[in-house]
Amino acid sequence: MPGRGRCPDCGSTELVEDSHYSQSQLVCSDCGCVVTEGILTTTFSDEGNLREVTYSRSTGENEQVSRSQQRGLRRVRDLCRVLQLPPTFEDTAVAYYQQAYRHSGIRAARLQKKEVLVGCCVLITCRQHNWPLTMGAICTLLYADLDVFSSIYMQIVKLLGLDVPSLCLAELVKTYCSSFKLFQASPSVPAKYVEDKEKMLSRTLQLVELANETWLVTGRHPLPVITAATFLAWQSLQPADRLSCSLARFCKLANVDLPYPASSRLQELLAVLLRMAEQLAWLRVLRLDRRSVVKHIGDLLQHRHSLLRLAFRDGTAEVGTRGKEPPVWGQGQREGEVGNNSLGLPQGKRPASPALLLPPCMLKPPKRICPAPPVSTVTGDENISDSEIEQYLRTPQEVRDFQRAQAARQAATSVPNPP
Amino acid sequence: MASAPRPERVPRLLAGCLPPYPPPPPTVGLLSMEQEETYLELYLDQCAAQDDLAPPRSPLFNPVVPYGMYILNASNPDTAFNSNPEVKETSGDFSSVDLSFLPDEVTQENKDQPVISSRHETEENSESQSLQSRLPSLSEQDIGLGLNSSSLSNSHSQLHPGDSDSVQPSPEKPNSDSLSLASITPMTPMTPVSECCGIVPQLQNIVSTVNLACKLDLKKIALHAKNAEYNPKRFAAVIMRIREPRTTALIFSSGKMVCTGAKSEEQSRLAARKYARVVQKLGFPARFLDFKIQNMVGSCDVRFPIRLEGLVLTHQQFSSYEPELFPGLIYRMVKPRIVLLIFVSGKVVLTGAKERSEIYEAFENIYPILKGFKKA
DSSP states (O other), rough: TTTTOOOOOOOOOOEEEEEEEEEEEEEEEETOEEEEEEEEEOOOHHHHHHHOOOOHSSSHHHHOOHHHHHHHHHHHHHHHHHTTTOOHHHHHHHHHHHHHTSSSSHTOOOHHHHHHHHHHHHHHHHHHHHHOHHHHHHHHTTTHHHHHHHHHHHHHHHTTTTTOOOOHHHHHHHHHHHHHSSSSOOOOSOOOHHHHHHHHHHHHHHHHHHHHTSSTTTTTTTTHHHHHHHHHHHHHHSSHTTTTOHHHHHHHTOOOOOOOOOHHHHHHHHHHHHHHHHSSSSHHHHOOTTTGGGHHHHHHHTTHHHHHHHHHHEEEHHHHTOSSSSHHHHHHHHHHHHHHHOOOOOOOOSOOOEOOOOOOOHHHSSSSOOOOOOOOOSSSSSOOHHHHHHTTBBHHHHHHHHHHHHHHHHHHHHSSSOO | TTTTTOGGOOOOTTOOOOOOOOOOOOSOOOOOHHHHHHHHHHHHHHHHHHOOOOTTTTHHHHHSSSSHHHHHHOOOHHHHHHHHHHHHHTSSTTTTOTTTTSOOOHHHHHHHHHHHHHHHHHHHHTTSHHHHHHHHHHHHHHHHHHHOOOHHHHHHHHHHOOOOOTTHHHHHHHHHHHHHHHHHHHOOOSOOOOSTTTTOOOEEEEEEEEOOOOOOOHHHHHHHHHEEEEEETSSHHHHHHHEETTEEEETTTTSSSEEEEESSSSHHHHHHHHHHHHHHHTTTTOOOEEEEEEEEEEEESSSSOHHHHHHHHTTTTEEETTTTTTTSSSEEEETEEEEEEEEESSEEEEESSSSSHHHHHHHHHHHHHHHHTTTO
């Protein structure tokens, strides 16, 4: 059309407004060169308002996808945005959801299950990228029950045949610790409780590693261990002011929920630290207890590798030979003396003999001794005496009594509420 | 069906786990002839009692008790005298004796038998020999027993310093025969004890189903049976319990029944029959069709802690370990198709088996894997 300019290639003024699919273009009618391109839009109103239309809305793919699946996919994207996940996670999670939706069992499932499925897809994506998202967090976001979540999660992993790596403990520590509101003074957090983030993170990490090595993490929910480790790290960085603060108060200050097992994890961790402290001569004389050992956590963590080796003997070898008495005292004495010499201190008091390095469930005495079942020589084809069967049947008199009692109960329950 | 004998369930002991031989005679000094003979009889009674067939499944139920103790407990001294003359008769040529009817562990004792009997023979043959030398050499032979033919031949030469060759080869010949018998003893396929150092999974629960093949009136059953509970709003079946064997049954109106809680296949079958009898006595034409064991659950303890995180890394395609959901690792073994729950304390639960042998096989497969994670 005249008045629109000239084609840069051939100089012709015959420019035609043409649209290539949904994109408006100015094209030279002589040589075919594209002079200008418009934005990719579908609807006339959008074009008029110069607003972009996303690809997923412009193509016809949504017509092929059922409404509930569309809703589910939207929920997946929303959840990823709420959790502030990187954009690539969104596509992966959506792909998993679509993959799951191809199975008829999922298509026919209840809405509650589909809702939880959204969470499962996001969780699997995060796990595969080592993003530390806990199931508890997803359940709170979705208002779902952990049991329901667990069953659907196991089902979907099996159905899609996915390899889901374990929760990355180090990443979880970093994320969880950063959520503690202790790094800035505020009306609820006095100055002496404020702590440097990096110091606390590194110490917590070391404590969690220590817990992992001493069987405190295997088989347990990871979060309470991290809570206990964070608390100990925080206390040990300024013990004079902070020893008076309890675990519950600490969590309230930091605005973090206190998980129920955290206090028992704390006790277990302190017991491990006390055992390690027994191997250091200058700490042995102090006769530490669970409160005073906190002041020396820094030292203990510094030498933790050698102290672990000294304080604990391998429980795996010992347990098999539970019958005979291992020469504990002599071994402990020898090791203790070696330890003393290596640390350059005079041989004074003897350290405690090494304890067994076992998970706490194996250290506790068994609740009840399971007696060996008696040898049974049942063949399955024995004669069954009539008297034995009769003992399980009601006599006619008993039947009548029972019926009368039942009728009376029915009458009592059917009477309307007394005034 | 469960009525046929099951030789494959008999455990076979390791060659190294031989039962302790009866203690040697305390006095080594000179004894009178009568005293010596009565003592010999007593000693031979003990040996023969050991050789008696123990209840074949007894070691299965108590892995901690050493096998020898079980044999002694189960022994019946009265039968010893009867077995003695048999022992004497079969002392010569052992290649023709068919020992396949005996459970495997007894063939080890049978190796002792020819030696004892041959010694008994040599005792009779050489009555002129000094009495002193016989007793200590007997005791040496006891202790050195096992498959130690060299010690036997040594003690024999000690016993008969200048004797003719006719005596010496005879004890050695059955000895070598017994040894060759040991080597060709057939290994039963489904043995629960091989490399596992005597750990045998114990069965904890058996679930079985049976068809009573008649429509049942659940209300009537609940009314006339003392041990039944029926709550149609909660569950559409009668829950019935019996005391011996301690089990629970779910009885449906279609006539199908599920029996749970038994500790062995035979007990499950007996319990199911008792439930069917109760239903029969209540006036229904109940039959006992299609009894089938649907699931067997076993458990055992490997006695060392297991690094579950390591196990899930190396066996990712079979394991599922979610500490946030469940403290144990769920291992889905492909062959046999068994699900194992492995805990950090070393306790293992095996489930999903239709046959007892599947549980044993699954444990044998998992034990070397778990041992690999013994060292932290």
